[in-house]
Amino acid sequence: MEHFDVVVVGAGLSGIGAGYRLQTECPERSYVILEARAAIGGTWDLFRYPGVRSDSDMFTLGYPFQPWRGADSLADGAVVLDYVRETARRYRIEEKIRFRTKVVGADWSSEQARWTVAVEQTGDDGSVERRTLTCDFLYSCAGYYNYDSGYTPDFPGVEDYQGTVVHPQLWPEDLDYAGKRVVVIGSGATAVTLVPALAADAGHVTMLQRSPTWISPLPGRDKVADQLRAVLPSKVAHRIIRAKNIGLTVAVNQFCRRRPQAARKLFTKLVSRVVKDDEMVREHFTPSYNPWEQRVCAARDADFFRAIRSGKADVVTDHIEAFVPEGIRLKSGRVLAADVVVTATGLRLLAFGGIAPSVDGVEVPLAEQFVWRGAMVTGIPNFAVCVGYTNASWTLRGDLSSRLVCKILNHMAARGYSSVVPVPDGTLRERPLLDLSSGYIQRSIQEFPRAGHRSPWRVRQNYILDAATTLRNDLDRTLRPTRREKAGVGS
Numbered sequence: 001m002e003h004f005d006v007v008v009v010g011a012g013l014s015g016i017g018a019g020y021r022l023q024t025e026c027p028e029r030s031y032v033i034l035e036a037r038a039a040i041g042g043t044w045d046l047f048r049y050p051g052v053r054s055d056s057d058m059f060t061l062g063y064p065f066q067p068w069r070g071a072d073s074l075a076d077g078a079v080v081l082d083y084v085r086e087t088a089r090r091y092r093i094e095e096k097i098r099f100r101t102k103v104v105g106a107d108w109s110s111e112q113a114r115w116t117v118a119v120e121q122t123g124d125d126g127s128v129e130r131r132t133l134t135c136d137f138l139y140s141c142a143g144y145y146n147y148d149s150g151y152t153p154d155f156p157g158v159e160d161y162q163g164t165v166v167h168p169q170l171w172p173e174d175l176d177y178a179g180k181r182v183v184v185i186g187s188g189a190t191a192v193t194l195v196p197a198l199a200a201d202a203g204h205v206t207m208l209q210r211s212p213t214w215i216s217p218l219p220g221r222d223k224v225a226d227q228l229r230a231v232l233p234s235k236v237a238h239r240i241i242r243a244k245n246i247g248l249t250v251a252v253n254q255f256c257r258r259r260p261q262a263a264r265k266l267f268t269k270l271v272s273r274v275v276k277d278d279e280m281v282r283e284h285f286t287p288s289y290n291p292w293e294q295r296v297c298a299a300r301d302a303d304f305f306r307a308i309r310s311g312k313a314d315v316v317t318d319h320i321e322a323f324v325p326e327g328i329r330l331k332s333g334r335v336l337a338a339d340v341v342v343t344a345t346g347l348r349l350l351a352f353g354g355i356a357p358s359v360d361g362v363e364v365p366l367a368e369q370f371v372w373r374g375a376m377v378t379g380i381p382n383f384a385v386c387v388g389y390t391n392a393s394w395t396l397r398g399d400l401s402s403r404l405v406c407k408i409l410n411h412m413a414a415r416g417y418s419s420v421v422p423v424p425d426g427t428l429r430e431r432p433l434l435d436l437s438s439g440y441i442q443r444s445i446q447e448f449p450r451a452g453h454r455s456p457w458r459v460r461q462n463y464i465l466d467a468a469t470t471l472r473n474d475l476d477r478t479l480r481p482t483r484r485e486k487a488g489v490g491s
Contacts, residue, residue, distance in 0.1 A: 004030045006409070007117055007135040009353055011035035011097045012042015013084055013395060014141035014386040017063055018402040019093035024065075025406035032133075033093070034119060036102035036147070036353075040088050044081040046147055049168040051197025052077035055189050055298040059225060059241045060249070060393035063087060067238035069229075073222040074300045104130075106138055107358045108381055113418035113482065115382065136418075139405055141386040141398075142353025144434075144448070151346040151443070157322035164340045168194065169347070177340050179203045183328060185320070186344035187213040189297045194344060196303040199312040206336055207315045208328065212287045213294070214267055217274050217302035249392045250464050253292055260290035267291050274305040284315040292391055351448050352385055369449040371433060372422035372478060373470055374459045375401045376408075377449050381421040381482075384408075389461055390434055396463045400470050407471060408479070417481035425478060428452035433459055 006026075008018045011033050022031045039045045053076045054061050061080070062068040066087045070079055088094040098121075105118035115138045121129045150169035158165065166175060168190050178201045184191050187209035199205045224244065228237040256263040264286075271285045272278060287294075299305060307313040318330040327338040357364050357380050369377050374397060375384045386401045388394025412420060431451040451459040456478055460466055 002133040003114075004032050004133065004135045006031040006137045006139060006405075007115070007133070008033045009103050009138070009140045009355065010042060010142035011037075011040045011088070011099075012141065012143065013044065013061075014143065014388070014398040014402075015042070016040065016084055016088045016093055017395065017399055018139060018141050018386065018405070019096055020063070020065060020087070020091050021399070021402040021406050023091065023093070025403065026409050029409060031096060033097045034101045034103055034117075035097055035099050038099050040085050040094065040097065041081045042084075042143065043145065044077055044084060047077060047169065047171075048173070049171040049190070049194060051193035051195075052168075052190075053193055053300065054080055055193075055295075056393035057222065057245050058083075059222070059238065060245050061395050063395060064239075064242065064399060066090070067234045069234065072220050072300075073225065074218060074220050074298060103353070103355050105358075106355050107361060108383070110360050110381075113382075137382045137384075137405070137409060138357075139384045139386070139402075140352045140355060142355075144349050144351065144387065146348035146350040146354075149348060150343075151348045152343045153345060155320060155323050157324060159323075160325055161323040161327070161341070162325045163327070163338055165343060166340065167343050167345075175340070177202050180339035181327075181337055182206070182340045182342065183208055183336050183338040184342045184344050185209075185328075186346065187211075187215075187297075187315075188344065188346065189295065191342075191344040192297040192299055192304050194342060195313050196299075196307040198342075199307040199310075202312075202340075205307070205313040206338075207313065208320070208330075208336065209284070209315065209317050210319055212283075212285050212317065213297055214287055214291050215285060215297045215299050215304060216267060216270055217305060218298045218300060220300045246392075246396070246463055250462055253391045253461065256290065256292040263291045267296070271305070274302045275309070280315075284317050295390060346443075349443070349445070349447070357383060366449050367447060370422075370424060370428055370452050370457050371449045371459060373401075373404060373456045373473070374466070375404050376420075376422045376479075378422050378424065381419040387433070387459075389463065391461045392463055397466065400463075400466055404470055408475060411475050412481070415481065416483055419482045420475070420479040422478055423480045424452070424457065428454070428457055431458065435459075435461065 006029055008015050015033050019033055054074055057073045058068040058075050100122040102120045103117060104120050107116050115135045116132055118132050150167045152167055180203050182198050182202045182205045184194050184207045191207055192215055195205050195207050225241045228240055272281050275281055318332050321329045321331045328336045351366055364379050369379050371377055384405050386398050388397045431453055432445055433448045433451050434445055
């Protein structure tokens with residue numbers, strides 16, 4: 001049976017970053033990356049719908065060790081995917097990846113102080129072989145989305161509809177929408193990027209929303225970044241731009257949290273400048289919730305609003321009563337005729353990429369556990385997860401988590417520990433792991449471990465504070481070690 005010091009699950013943005021950190025900060029450790037899909041990229045390889053792009057700036061979504069050299073700060077999905085793949089090639093991380101290898105089980109043995117990981121490997125001919133391998137430490141970088149399916153409500157009458165229904169997560173390559181009437185259901189980040197992309201070729205596009213979402217026009221290029229990159233070495237410029245954007249992101253989020261009414265006025269003003277129709281802004285672009293209680297959507301170069309002003313697209317705020325053969329009947333009585341309906345109705349969450357960790361053969365009840373430093377989980381030894389920020393670039397916390405894992409591994413080696421597990425030093429009050437009111441989070445967050453009310457159990461949404469504290473903590477305070485002798489490999 002094969003054995004590795006570390007098994008990383010997922011070869012997306014986080015998994016590639018984890019590979020780099022393991023190679024550079026724990027070079028003596030063997031590791032492998034297990035990827036269920038046939039390619040590098042994770043989310044960026046999965047999502048292929050028109051207009052898919054980053055809604056975080058690439059100077060912070062990109063890796064700190066691999067300067068972003070692209071022209072756009074908000075980059076197209078294909079460009080982000082190329083960046084991730086190039087990083088994997090440059091640092092020879094791709095050599096450590098096993099594709100079409102899905103983790104279907106993981107059991108920790110207290111006696112042997114190691115994980116037994118069950119995988120399903122899919123061959124070129126579609127055959128599936130089940131096998132196992134072992135490791136000392138398991139690191140899940142599979143994110144928290146269900147890659148197999150997105151979320152679609154049960155729409156009454158959808159079986160009577162005579163047009164095409166498609167979910168963005170499973171976008172057909174051969175879908176022809178040129179010159180057709182398209183209705184996009186939803187008003188989140190996916191819908192905001194889909195509408196202008198579809199409007200370029202469709203006959204007309206309507207975004208149908210139950211209630212408004214905060215949408216902010218943002219420039220696709222960072223002028224300050226362009227100026228700095230023109231005169232400074234790329235690595236130096238990258239560090240300065242990254243620090244600038246981190247500071248700006250944290251400042252905006254703190255402003256929204258502490259002065260919500262002022263934030264509402266600011267975001268409303270930004271939209272009004274572009275839309276130039278106060279009544280439309282009040283009806284369709286002024287949410288009931290405050291900015292950053294849910295994620296604020298980014299309209300690159302105001303393309304979403306420009307599509308509406310051009311007449312190629314519009315927004316309808318109403319509730320669906322039922323699908324009818326020719327389209328969608330709303331509760332107001334209006335019928336939206338549609339040849340194509342896109343259900344941009346959200347994602348499904350899936351804890352740890354679907355892995356259900358067990359300890360000594362007993363599955364760990366995840367919803368009863370707490371997350372330590374945003375990475376390790378109580379009740380599960382030698383196990384960590386990579387969970388990014390909800391209000392900033394995923395990679396910011398992702399890279400911190402990978403560096404923390406490396407620090408833990410080196411700490412264990414120095415102390416002679418065979419395992420560590422986080423243990424609360426007192427009673428913890430529960431807080432949600434992902435603190436947003438968005439529907440896709442609220443539908444499934446109860447299946448995830450909890451955060452606590454105080455450090456190191458509190459999962460903050462502030463990179464500056466996390467960067468200052470995550471790697472500067474006494475690991476022995478809240479990590480319980482064991483020095484049990486491990487059985488030999490293959491025993």
